[in-house]
Amino acid sequence: MKNRLFLQIDNAPLIIFRIFLGFLLACETFGAILTGWVNDNLVTPKFTFSHIGMEWLQPLPGNGMYFYFATMGILGLLVMIGYKYRWSLGLFTLLWGGVYFMQKTSYNNHYYLLLLICLIMLFLPADRYGSIDAKQNPQIKKLTMPAWCSWVMILQITIVYFFATLAKFYPGWLEGTFVKNLLERSVTNPALYEIMTQKWFYMFITYAGIGFDLLVVPLLLFKRTRTIAFIASVIFHIFNSITLQIGIFPFFALCFVVFFYPPEKIRSLFLKKKPIAQNVSTITYEGKNTLIYFFIPYFILQLILPLRHYFIKGDVLWTEEGHRLSWRMMLRSRSGDTDFKIINKKTGEPLFYNFSDDLTHKQKSGMETKPDMIWQMAQRIKHHFAEKNIEAAVYANTNVSVNNRPYHALIDPKTDLAAVNWDYFSHCAWVLLPVDK
Structure with a gap:
């Protein structure tokens, strides 16, 4: 040889x-x-x-x-x-x-x-x-x-x-x-x-x-x-x-x-x-x-x-964790929507941020169904308010379907995404794992 x-x-x-x-x-x-x-x-x-x-x-x-x-x-x-x-x-x-x-x-x-x-x-x-x-x-x-x-x-x-x-x-x-x-x-x-x-x-x-x-x-x-x-x-x-x-x-x-x-x-x-x-x-x-x-x-x-x-908990088809760099080509379609609830940590008052104004239609469609992009959007919202000296908590309400299957919540709505990290090597606990995907 x-x-x-x-x-x-x-x-x-x-x-x-x-x-x-x-x-x-x-x-x-x-x-x-x-x-x-x-x-x-x-x-x-x-x-x-x-x-x-x-x-x-x-x-x-x-x-x-x-x-x-x-x-x-x-x-x-x-x-x-x-x-x-x-x-x-x-x-x-x-x-x-x-x-x-x-x-x-x-x-x-x-x-x-x-x-x-x-x-x-x-x-x-x-x-x-x-x-x-x-x-x-x-x-x-x-x-x-x-x-x-x-x-x-x-x-x-x-x-x-x-x-x-x-x-x-x-x-x-x-x-x-x-x-x-x-x-x-x-x-x-x-x-x-x-x-x-x-x-x-x-x-x-x-x-x-x-x-x-x-x-x-x-x-x-x-x-x-x-x-x-x-x-x-x-x-x-x-x-x-x-x-x-x-x-x-x-x-x-x-x-x-x-x-x-x-x-x-x-x-x-x-x-x-x-x-x-x-x-x-x-x-x-x-x-x-x-x-x-x-x-x-x-x-x-x-x-x-x-x-x-x-080696990452959950089905990659749903969580997307480990999807890229894996030759998982033309395997799924994702649809759904995501809204953010933003709270002023100091006063408890709700804050408004129209993220749609920051995104193109394609960016919005992709972000609303992919956990890593939802997390990145939450970080951007966090930094937006930090520049105004406001410490914000950011929560995501999601409803996602893969391959036209039933819709489920993708992100734990009780998790402050502004306060958690993205884990490259293991499952992020705030990405929910529904039984029926």
Whole structure:
């Protein structure tokens, strides 16, 4: 196994993946400007719900975020052409990480995956061919790479699909409830709506989703089933792209296929002018320290993070505790409302704060059903009155439903949210646990 990891193979898959990645990074960031995503999530809001502990990370004022995203788009193009590769990708990763931690109203798993892949690519020799860097500095030019460069990408996407499969084994998915609700919300064409909301169709999609996530990687690993798995991947991701409109993710996921095919096949398809490497199949220990000291700890963490919710009291589907960073993709819809009761601790008199004036419609919808965002809103209310030298107690009255199930109180209405902390590693006792979710 050790020898196989350090076997020299043609680096065509990594080179073409860098080109695809850079192009998609540019599409994602320029597209965020053109579609209004930047305006809706980072310019219009008075503040953003950052990840807890990073409340200081807020959007740039004025038109600053447009320049921020335009810079990332340019950096994506530089990654694609391989100019100052590590500097370009490193700066993009830093800026993208800023956006990721800056807001979670529009949290999406593929934003997290993009961040991880950019981080991985920083440690891979993806600029040694087909890049401006290699043309300007021929000393770095190389036609091969150690096989572990492909295997770390395969392992990362395997983790994504495995935990996505595991998360689907709950009644709301297995009964087809969530998929039915999703299609009813997403499909706008009347003819397609008539077909897609029929039970046979949404149940087929339900179990096809499980089957695809579970089997796609194993089928791609074997030569006899590889092309079938690739065709299935194209159909699956194009369907998701059209139906769910989830940006670049379907195309990004398809890019990983290049690491499953023989490197020579990728070279013959995409890099026809690339010379055939003469030193393939030789064993070197190139990147041994990187593999041991970065990638082994990295993948241990990647295996731990999606499991953490199993060690937190309550059902993550309801509490949301441990939901993020766990590849729990497209699993639930939440609806409900939240109101705050604010009391002057010194006088006992009620205080008024219209939180709706501070939030966009999307922020309000997200905040009203998610415990961490409700807590953050309570902290904001607390600080608002503290600036007026008023010590306020903040209570939340909530009514929440998951996947159109019965409504329940989510937050203990007797808990002063201004006086409690958010616990990252265990259950917050003030998040209620109803029997019927």
